[in-house]
Each structure stands twice: as C-alpha cells, then as structure tokens.
Amino acid sequence: MPVTESCGYRWLLIASSFWVAHQSVSSAQFEFGDTPPPLQPRTSANESERDRQAAATYYAHARLLELQDNRADALRRYQRAWRYDKEAASILKHIVPLAQSLDRPHEAARYAILAAERFPDNADLLVRLGLYLVEQGDTRRAIPLFEKARELRKDDPPDSKLVSLHTELGRFHLAREDFARAVERFAYVREALDEPKEHGLEESTIERLLAQQIQLFAVMGEAYLRAGDADTAATLFQKEYTEQREQAVLSFHLARVAKARGEAKTAEEHLEAYFAAKQSYEGTSPYDLLAAITLLKQPDPAIAAQAVLEKLQKLHTEDPDNTALRYSLAQRLSEQERHPEARDHYLELLESSATAVAYQRLTELSARTADADLLLRVATKATKETSSIDILQANGEPLARKELLAAAVKLAQQRLADEGTATDASLATAAALLAVECDDLDATRSMLAASLTRQELAADTVREAIGLSLFTRGHYAFAAEVFQAAIREETDAERAQFYYYLSGALEMAGQTNEALQAAEEGAKLRQDVAILQMRAAWVLYHAKRHEQAHNRYLALLKRYDADNALASRETARDIRYLLANICTSRNLFREAEEWLEQILDEFPHNSSALNDLGYLWADRGEHLERALRMTEIAVDAEPDSIAYRDSLGWAYYRLGRFRDAVRELEHATQGSAPDGVILDHLGDAYRSAGSVERALETWQRARRAFSEAKDADAVQRVTLKIEKQLLQ
Structure with missing residues (x-):
C-alpha cells in the first residue's frame, strides 16, 4: 500500500538528504567522471566486466542528459548505471538528489536504502531508513539496517537511543520467531534497566521508554519463554503484571512457564487462578493451554480430550458470558462430533459476537450433517451483515456439495412462496448467491428478482454481489446481464464501476468489441481512476x-x-x-x-520484474550471474512463490549447477497440480544431474500436465525428449 504523504513524508526528505551529505566513498574507489586508467588489451571480458562497461556507458549518457536538463531520463540512466555496477558508490551522489529535485521522495528513499545496505557507515541514517521500511511494511529489509546500526555503535557509550534500538530489534526478531536473537537484544535492554546510570539513562528516560514500549517486560518475557528460558520469563512476567487487576493475566503466563518446565500440577494451579477471575483477556489461549497441561497428566488423547471438554462445560456454566470460553467449548464439542451442541453454541455466538470462525464452523457443520436449513440460515445472516457469503468459506475451499446447496436454495424458495415478504431479510439474496455456487442459473435469476422486489438490500449492492459471484463461477454472459441492469439504474459514479465489471464479463464471454465499448464508457465517467483508464487496453491485451x-x-x-x-x-x-x-x-x-x-x-526491489527479467535472461542463456542474483532476491522476498522458485531453479540449471536446480525445482513442484513448464524444467535438471529415471518420470508428468492444458506444441516437445532419452 502506498504510504500517505502525512506519515513520514518530511523526515523522508531529511533522511535522503542526510545520506547525500554524509555518505562516504573510499578514496581507492574509481569515481565516475575521473580520468579512466589506460586501457589494457585483453582477450575477452567476463560478465562482471561487461556489466561495468555497460554501467560506464549508462553513466556517460546520464551526464549528457542532465546537461540537457532532461532530469527524468538522466535519473533513469544513473539508476541503470548503479544497478549494473553496485560498487560505484559515486553514482548514488547523483541519484538521490536528482530524485528529490523531481519531487519523488520515495524513489530517493529506495536508493538511499540501497546505498545504506551496500555502504553502512552512519548509524543514525540506518535507523531512519529502517523506520521508513517499517512504515512501508517491509520489516524483512528493515531488520538488517537496524542490526548494522547496532554494530556501528557497539563501541559507543550507552545511551537511550541504543537501548531503544535494542528494544525494537528484540520486538522484530520475536515477531519473526527468531527467539535466540530476540533474547540477545533484550538481554542488553534488561541490563540497561537494571543498571540505568551505566547505560546513560536518567529516571525520566526510563519512564519514557517504558511508556513508549507497551508491555515491554511482557514482550521480553514472551521472547525468553519461547527461547526456552522459563525462569527469566517468569521474572519478567512478574515485573510486568504488578497491579491487582492484572493478577489473572500473570497467573496465565505463570501457568505457561510451569507447563514449559513440565510442572503440570503448578501449571494447573496457576491456570485455575486465571479461570477463577472469569476474565477473557487472553482469548482462547488459556483453554488451549488447559488441553496441553491435561496431556501432560493424561497421555491418552481420547481420555484427555474428554477431561478437557468436561472442564470447559463446567467453566461455561460458571461463566456463561465468556465469549472466548464459549468458542473453545464449541470447537471441542465439534471435534468430538457432538454436532447439535456445537451448533447451538455457534448459533448463539453468531448472534452475540459473530466472527469468521463462527460462520465457517457452522458452514462446516451444515456439510457434515447435511443440514440445508443451517446452511441457509448462516448464509442469510452473512448476506445481511456483509452483503456476500464469502465469509462462509475458509482457505478457498468449496462452500458445500452441490446437493446441499441445491437443497438450501429449494428451502428458501419454499419459504418465500409460503411467507411472502414476512420472511427473514436478505433470504432471497442469500439464496441467489447459493444458487450461483451450485450453478443453478434459473434459481439465481428468480431469487435475484425476488431480492430486488423485496428490496432486501440496496439494488446496486445486490447486483454487484451476484454479478461478481456469477463472474467468478464462469457465467460471464449472465454476469454481464446483471451489470448492464445496474448501469441502467445507477448514478454516474456507480455506473463507472459497473462498466468496469461489465467490460471484464463481456471480454471473458468473447464479446471483445462490446467489452471495449463498455471500458471506454467507464473511462469517460471517471478520468481520475487509473484502473478505469487502463481497462480498454486490458481488453485488447486479453483478446x-x-x-x-x-x-x-x-x-x-x-x-x-x-x-x-x-x-x-x-x-x-x-x-x-x-x-x-x-x-x-x-x-x-x-x-x-x-x-x-x-x-x-x-x-x-520489485519482485515481479526481478523474477521475469531474470527468467528471460536465464532462458536465453544471457547475463546468467545477474539472472541468478535477481531471482535469488525475488525468492528471498516471496519464498512461497512457485514461479519465482522455478526461475531460480532455471537460472541454476543454465549455470550448470544442477543439484541446486533440482532443489529449487522440486520445491516448486510440491503442489497437487504442478505446472507443466516447471515439471519440464525439473526433468531437464534431473537428466543433467544424472538421474535419468527420475527425469523420464517427471517428463511424463509434464506431458500429462501439458495435455490437460491443451498445449499440443509442448506435448510434442516433451514427447521428443522422452523418445530421445529412451533411445540412448
């Protein structure tokens, strides 16, 4: 998400300007613009040398453009020169101030950060740039900057800034579950708080630090507990929770400490103290802890589960208004297949304090028990509250079997016929959405009409929800019909949005010319909205x-x-x-x-561009070292991306590093239906690594994947590989 101009804009300018003023370049470093050394004849240049030569060319072009006052193009050429030769620190002298002069502070910051990562020599600047990255949501890159700042200050006299830096680092490492490093940083903070004068801390500074760092002792306690130091964790939790009103929370954390020590009886005593306070500060965690402690006492899972359930029922009787407790009880009942009781608890929670968990658990229960009435009830509630039934689905799983969906739709139709307008609000809308899910378009049409007649929700809301649902299910012509109806009735602002939807539906239905017209109509209505301005081009691209x-x-x-x-x-x-x-x-x-x-x-650091350019180069055997570095950066930023793993594996393959290629490509093919191209790549890597049988097996899988995708050329290409290998 873009950062708002009000949050950090001014100090962003200051930080990048500060870098320009304070960055240093080694006197031994060749400066662009200096007289170059005499050229020495050589047989051929390697990739690094060619990159440096390209950087010099880009730099010279940038200087010329800047002299012509073409600042934007000059900036791009300086940036290209830097990317091709990251050792040439002097180029950065031009990039950051030039970006500032063009009023592009975020661009200036990106390069100031790159410079700081490459040449970390100013602790204050590193902290400022790290804070900018945190503000951008990129703690992954912020942490190394903070760590470099800490390293630069390791010999400095202690002061409040250094203590704050260690505190933030401890929090970040804890959030990333690097508990050992979190404890290392928090050890410095503990020492500073225990010996404030030796660390340059006045009493007022300590008070301010503790006020700024919310629940600092509890956070440190969490780090120590997760790192396996239960004793220190207990001490820190006791320092945090000193007020009488906080004793229940302290009891919970001490129960966690005792459990970590394997002291089931002590843990149980502390947990009982938490339960006796009838609090819900810690959500459902205390009840999960109860289950873990019970397993320490009773290793038989079935007996332990029954004991936990009985305890939760007793606690609920004593504390019926505790929502977190009730959620835990309902979940345990469901796990033991006591569905009617679980259903009743979740339904009451749906009315009193609905969460996605309640909606999804009730949807699961409706599927397990084939309860169409329950599914319809939950869908109706969701539609009333959120104008959709998306909240019913967890992790993209199918909502329910078609038979159950159809039964729920039929039930809604019967109720509407029997009760007319006296039935639940949003029933017809919910039924229409369920009908879409089971591809019953006749029922969708009738329920949509009923919803609009009954005015259950605003007409544009109903049409948007049902139209988008139809689009998602691939019913493009019907979706277009719904969007067209909305366009006829809505205001210009709403029409623009529906024209956007309509253009997509028409294009997917194969009506490119009509889609293009719809996209252009939407663009006319809102010339300030970029996605509307780009829609017509997308239609042409897709076509x-x-x-x-x-x-x-x-x-x-x-x-x-x-x-x-x-x-x-x-x-x-x-x-x-x-x-x-x-x-x-x-x-x-x-x-x-x-x-x-x-x-x-x-x-x-744009991962998509790094990946795509790296793959283009690797696939054509060009700039292989750079392609490898680029795809490594992309994977480091998004390690779960299958496409990025494939690109990295292919770069390794092109460089002849076949074992590395196999590792990455195997990772990329772990899903249930791996892509044919990636399987083809993995087969090539197996063959080059000497695993011929695995190569043949993987190529067979690739051929099946290409066949399912109706890619005849790819099928033929892989078939030839298999035949050629079998003949050897």
Missing part, C-alpha cells in the same frame, strides 16, 4: 490484439509517466509490466527486457 493493446498502453504511459506523484509512478510501473508481457507474447524479447529494466530502475 490478443497485441499491437492495439501496445499502442493504448504507450499512450497511457506517456500520461502517467509525466506525473511525479507516487500513485502515478506506481501506475506507470504497472503499465510497463503489461508492456513487457505483450512484448514477450510477441517474442520481442529485447523490448520486453527494456520495459522490465525500466521498472527496476525506479523500483529496484
């Missing part, structure tokens, strides 16, 4: 009218690239990415590379 799409995107790029506002810079980035995709589809690889390079000039 594979690549030349027309290319020209549309170029015109849009000219418009947004002229604006230095962050939102416009991000829109221009997205357009460049789409242009790269179009060029790749047309086998215009050099042009695709240039668009991706331009993204990385301005957004040097």
Whole structure:
C-alpha cells in the first residue's frame, strides 16, 4: 500500500538528504567522471566486466542528459548505471538528489536504502531508513539496517537511543520467531534497566521508554519463554503484571512457564487462578493451554480430550458470558462430533459476537450433517451483515456439495412462496448467491428478482454481489446481464464501476468489441481512476490484439509517466509490466527486457520484474550471474512463490549447477497440480544431474500436465525428449 504523504513524508526528505551529505566513498574507489586508467588489451571480458562497461556507458549518457536538463531520463540512466555496477558508490551522489529535485521522495528513499545496505557507515541514517521500511511494511529489509546500526555503535557509550534500538530489534526478531536473537537484544535492554546510570539513562528516560514500549517486560518475557528460558520469563512476567487487576493475566503466563518446565500440577494451579477471575483477556489461549497441561497428566488423547471438554462445560456454566470460553467449548464439542451442541453454541455466538470462525464452523457443520436449513440460515445472516457469503468459506475451499446447496436454495424458495415478504431479510439474496455456487442459473435469476422486489438490500449492492459471484463461477454472459441492469439504474459514479465489471464479463464471454465499448464508457465517467483508464487496453491485451493493446498502453504511459506523484509512478510501473508481457507474447524479447529494466530502475526491489527479467535472461542463456542474483532476491522476498522458485531453479540449471536446480525445482513442484513448464524444467535438471529415471518420470508428468492444458506444441516437445532419452 502506498504510504500517505502525512506519515513520514518530511523526515523522508531529511533522511535522503542526510545520506547525500554524509555518505562516504573510499578514496581507492574509481569515481565516475575521473580520468579512466589506460586501457589494457585483453582477450575477452567476463560478465562482471561487461556489466561495468555497460554501467560506464549508462553513466556517460546520464551526464549528457542532465546537461540537457532532461532530469527524468538522466535519473533513469544513473539508476541503470548503479544497478549494473553496485560498487560505484559515486553514482548514488547523483541519484538521490536528482530524485528529490523531481519531487519523488520515495524513489530517493529506495536508493538511499540501497546505498545504506551496500555502504553502512552512519548509524543514525540506518535507523531512519529502517523506520521508513517499517512504515512501508517491509520489516524483512528493515531488520538488517537496524542490526548494522547496532554494530556501528557497539563501541559507543550507552545511551537511550541504543537501548531503544535494542528494544525494537528484540520486538522484530520475536515477531519473526527468531527467539535466540530476540533474547540477545533484550538481554542488553534488561541490563540497561537494571543498571540505568551505566547505560546513560536518567529516571525520566526510563519512564519514557517504558511508556513508549507497551508491555515491554511482557514482550521480553514472551521472547525468553519461547527461547526456552522459563525462569527469566517468569521474572519478567512478574515485573510486568504488578497491579491487582492484572493478577489473572500473570497467573496465565505463570501457568505457561510451569507447563514449559513440565510442572503440570503448578501449571494447573496457576491456570485455575486465571479461570477463577472469569476474565477473557487472553482469548482462547488459556483453554488451549488447559488441553496441553491435561496431556501432560493424561497421555491418552481420547481420555484427555474428554477431561478437557468436561472442564470447559463446567467453566461455561460458571461463566456463561465468556465469549472466548464459549468458542473453545464449541470447537471441542465439534471435534468430538457432538454436532447439535456445537451448533447451538455457534448459533448463539453468531448472534452475540459473530466472527469468521463462527460462520465457517457452522458452514462446516451444515456439510457434515447435511443440514440445508443451517446452511441457509448462516448464509442469510452473512448476506445481511456483509452483503456476500464469502465469509462462509475458509482457505478457498468449496462452500458445500452441490446437493446441499441445491437443497438450501429449494428451502428458501419454499419459504418465500409460503411467507411472502414476512420472511427473514436478505433470504432471497442469500439464496441467489447459493444458487450461483451450485450453478443453478434459473434459481439465481428468480431469487435475484425476488431480492430486488423485496428490496432486501440496496439494488446496486445486490447486483454487484451476484454479478461478481456469477463472474467468478464462469457465467460471464449472465454476469454481464446483471451489470448492464445496474448501469441502467445507477448514478454516474456507480455506473463507472459497473462498466468496469461489465467490460471484464463481456471480454471473458468473447464479446471483445462490446467489452471495449463498455471500458471506454467507464473511462469517460471517471478520468481520475487509473484502473478505469487502463481497462480498454486490458481488453485488447486479453483478446490478443497485441499491437492495439501496445499502442493504448504507450499512450497511457506517456500520461502517467509525466506525473511525479507516487500513485502515478506506481501506475506507470504497472503499465510497463503489461508492456513487457505483450512484448514477450510477441517474442520481442529485447523490448520486453527494456520495459522490465525500466521498472527496476525506479523500483529496484520489485519482485515481479526481478523474477521475469531474470527468467528471460536465464532462458536465453544471457547475463546468467545477474539472472541468478535477481531471482535469488525475488525468492528471498516471496519464498512461497512457485514461479519465482522455478526461475531460480532455471537460472541454476543454465549455470550448470544442477543439484541446486533440482532443489529449487522440486520445491516448486510440491503442489497437487504442478505446472507443466516447471515439471519440464525439473526433468531437464534431473537428466543433467544424472538421474535419468527420475527425469523420464517427471517428463511424463509434464506431458500429462501439458495435455490437460491443451498445449499440443509442448506435448510434442516433451514427447521428443522422452523418445530421445529412451533411445540412448
């Protein structure tokens, strides 16, 4: 998400300016602009040398552009020069102030951060830039900056800044579950609080630190407990919770400490003290702890589960208004297949304090017990509260079997026929959404009409929910019909949004010309909304009218690239990415590379561009070392991305590092239905690593995947590989 201008904008300018004033360059470092050393003849340049030569060319071009007062293009060339030669620190002298002069503070900050990562020599600046990254939500990159700042100050006299730095680092390491390192940082904080004068802390400074760092002792206690130091954790929890009103929370944490020590009886006593206070400060965690303690006493899981259930029932009788307790009880009842009791508890929770858990557990119960009435009831409640039934689904799982969905729809139809307008509000809307889920379009149509007639919800809300649901299920023509009806009735602002939806539905239905017209109508209504302005180009792109799409995107790029506002810079980035995709589809690889390079000039840590450019180069055997570094950065940023793992594995393969390639490509094919291209790559890696049998088996899987995707060319290509290998 973009950072708002009010949050950190001014100090961002200060931080990047501070870097320009204080960054240092080794006197031995060659400065761009200096007289170069005499050229020495050599047979051929390796990749690193070629990159440095390219950097020198880009730098010279940037200087020329800057002299011509073409600052935007000069900035891009300086950035490209830096990316090709990251040892040339002097280039950064130009990038950061030039970005500032163009009123692009976030771009200046990106390069100030890169410089700080490469040449960490000022602790205050590292902290400021680290805080900026935290503000951006990128703690992964912020932590090393804070750690470098700490290292730079290791010989400095202690002061409040250093204590605060250790405190923040401890919190960050705890959040990332690096408990050993969190404890290391918190050890310094504990020492400072125990010996304040030796650490340059006045009493007022300590009070301020404790006021700023919410529940500092509890946070440190958590780190020590998770790191296995139960004794220190107990001491810290006792320091945190000193008030009488906090004794219940202290009892809970002491129960955790005792459990970690294996002291079941002591843990149980502390937990009983928490229960006696009839509090819900700690949510459902105390009841999970109860189960863990019970297993210490009774190793038989079935007997332990029954004992926990009986205890929860007793606690609920004594404390019936405790919501967290009731959620835990309902879950335990469900696990023991006592469905009617679990159902009653969840239904009451749905009325008193509904959460996604209640909706999803009731939906699961309806499926387990084939209870159409329950499913309809929960869907109706969800529709009334959220205008959709999305909350009923967990982790993208199917909502229910079609038979159950159909039964719930039929039940709704009967109730509407019997009770008319006296039935539950939003019943018809919920039934329409359930009908979409079971692909009953006749029922969807009738329930949609009933919802609009009964005015259960605002008409635009109903049409949006049902239209998008139809679109998601692939019923594009019907979705388009719903969106068209909304356009006829709504105001201009709402029409623009429905034109956006309509253009997508029409294009997916194969009506490209009509989709294009709808996209253009929406763009006319809201010229300030970038996604509406880009919609027509997307329609052409999806329809594979690549030349027309290319020209549309170029015109849009000219418009947004002229604006230095962050939102416009991000829109221009997205357009460049789409242009790269179009060029790749047309086998215009050099042009695709240039668009991706331009993204990385301005957004040097953009994972998508790093991955795609790295893959393009690796696939064609070019810039292999750079391709490897780029795909490594992408995977480090998003380790769960299958596509990024494939690119990294393919870069290893092209470099002849076959075992590394196998490792990454195996990781990328762990899902239930791996992509044919990745399987093909893995087969190649197995063969080159000497595992011929595994290669043949993997190519067979790739061929099946390509066949299912109806990619005849890929099927033929892999078949030839298999036949060739079998003949050897």
